[in-house]
Amino acid sequence: MEYTRKLTDKLSVEQAKIELLNTAYGNDQTFLAKLDPRTLFIWYLFFGLAPWFIHNDTVLIGLFAFMVLTTIMAKVSPLIIFILCLGLLGQGGYLLIAALFFGGGISTIMPLVMLTLKLSIISLASITVFCSMDPEKLSDGLLKIGVPGQVAFSISYGYRMLPSLLEEYHHIFLSFRLRGKAPEKHGFLYIRSIIYFIKIAMLSFYPLLLSTAKRSRTTVEALETKGSFYAFNNPKVKAIKLAHLIYGPRDYIFLALSLTYVISLFGLTRFY
Amino acid sequence: MNQIKERYVLTRSQKMMVFILSMSLYGLSNMITELVPSIYLGPIEFSIEYFAFIPLTLAMLFHPLYAAIGASLGEVIFGEIMLGQFGGFGELEKFIAFSLAIYIAGSMVRNPKNLRQVGFAAITGVIIHQFISMMVDIGKVWIGVEELEAVPGLAESIVVVEGFAFLNDILFSGILFALLPTLYLVPRLYGKIEPLLGMKPRDNTMRFTTKEIVTPRLVIGGVILALLAFLFEFLSETDFNVEWEADFVETFGAGFVWVSISVAAIIAILTVILMIMNKNKSKHTNGPTDKRNIG
DSSP states (O other), rough: HHHHHHHHHHHHHHHHHHHHHHIIIIOSHHHHHHHHHHHHHHHHHHHHHHHHHHOOHHHHHHHHHHHHHHHHTOOOOOHHHHHHHHHHHHHHHHHHHHHHTTTHHHHHHHHHHHHHHHHHHHHHHHHHHHHHHHHHHHHHHHTTTOHHHHHHHHHHHHHHHHHHHHHHHHHHHHHHHHSSSSSSSSGGGGHHHHHHHHHHHHTTTHHHHHHHHHHHHHHHHHHHHTTHHHHHHHHHHHHTTTOOOOHHHHHHHHHHHHHHHHHHHHHHHHHO | OOOOOEEEOOHHHHHHHHHHHHHEEEEHHHHHHHSSSEEETTTTEEEOOOOOOHHHHHHHHHHHHHHHHHHHHHHIIIIIIIITTOOOGGHHHHHHHHHHHHHHHHHHOOOOTTTHHHHHHHHHHHHHHHHHHHHHHHHHHHOTTTTTGGGGTHHHHHHHHHHHHHHIIIIIIIIIIIIHHHHHHHHHHHTHHHHHHHHTOOOTEOOOOHHHHOOOHHHHHHHHHHHHHHHHHHHHHHOOOOOTTTTTTIIIIIIHHHHHHHHHHHHHHHHHHHHHHHHHHHHHOOOOOOOOOOO
């Protein structure tokens, strides 16, 4: 009982919002957060793609250990790890049940475990990279590698706005609950309550659509006032804006260490 | 022949507004659906797959293209990257399928007040999206995993799982989370939300110039991207093989790649030819269409 209460405390909307803000802005002091965004992109390009082509258990386990280490270094919020585990377990378990149902055996489990391992390496890599960058940094990095200004702006805007949107959504949801009438009986397997909550969850989007429309208009008007549409794709403006992105010794050390680790992993497989 | 219709043109800022609106709202809804756990009833999964009604509603009320792309980008960023579920290049397939489905659904609606039209478009959008993803999922297993026998029961299970998921998504998610909310929202928001973005409501005299948006370059780009996405998805699926053989490419890989590339090329060339012919024809018959800005 105690345990479930603790768990529900952790899963409240308030907590989720705090975790999101933390993800977006909280950890700019970690080693990874101080790296240049391009370094992180290059790093992700390798660790997000390479696992698909590696079919050696030892190397995969080694990579997984490395990813766990970087995730700890990036101080990723527990909520995100929790969601990740839920997703991975759900996907793997579902296929496993289906395969067992059709007469698979123990032999079915190993490839599924390997697949889950690969998926978790890739997911952890993306968590590490994207949690280490705050919205401005991500947007600057994307701009630098040639993503159109509008898209780069939208991404950083979305990152910034999402926690407050979530809060607003929660307020609307609560006011719907306050004014509405919850079903008196839960019904079979809580079916009535579930239907009630889902209905409110969707109805809450109606006011939110209107207020977000207003907000996005204000945003775009502010952009216009600043002349951002001209600036978005103007090379000179871009150069000034991105002048602070410089490779430091830290970036080279990080990339070199990662490379050494991967090479030594492959070297290790020769002995086994 | 047909009467001259006003084109639905948005200014750059209005496009941006629609894009931002769609992206942030659909991103938010994605985060919510990721947090809600799914219920398993035996092998059948009852889950809130996605709140498809948000991009559908926006695509029907505003310009379908920007609403669709915004929603897809929102999903990738907030549903995947931010929560660490980014599948790399495999996401391209999702991005294309979802944008296409929402765009088609949005441009099918001529009159947002007509409930039958709205409902039909909403369910068509869901069916297109789910059908594309089902075909890709089944296709990559059928074509990709040659030594399927190595893992007993996997072939059947994947087809059945995908088939189940398809029907479940359409009957459960499609009706509950796409059809009904869209029917509720579109007529209510029509005429109310557009002034907030400083534009006129869409009316049934406007038409979309699909021909201008769907240029040959876009089609070719789309086909190449889809092919790439398929290849990456396919790579991910081959891991079901217990024994990955180095002679994989020798046995069937090379042949398969060339076959698919040539099929894609033929499709692309045919579309280009058809479109050029179409363009010439319409030039001769219709004459120049009236181009006016609104808003």
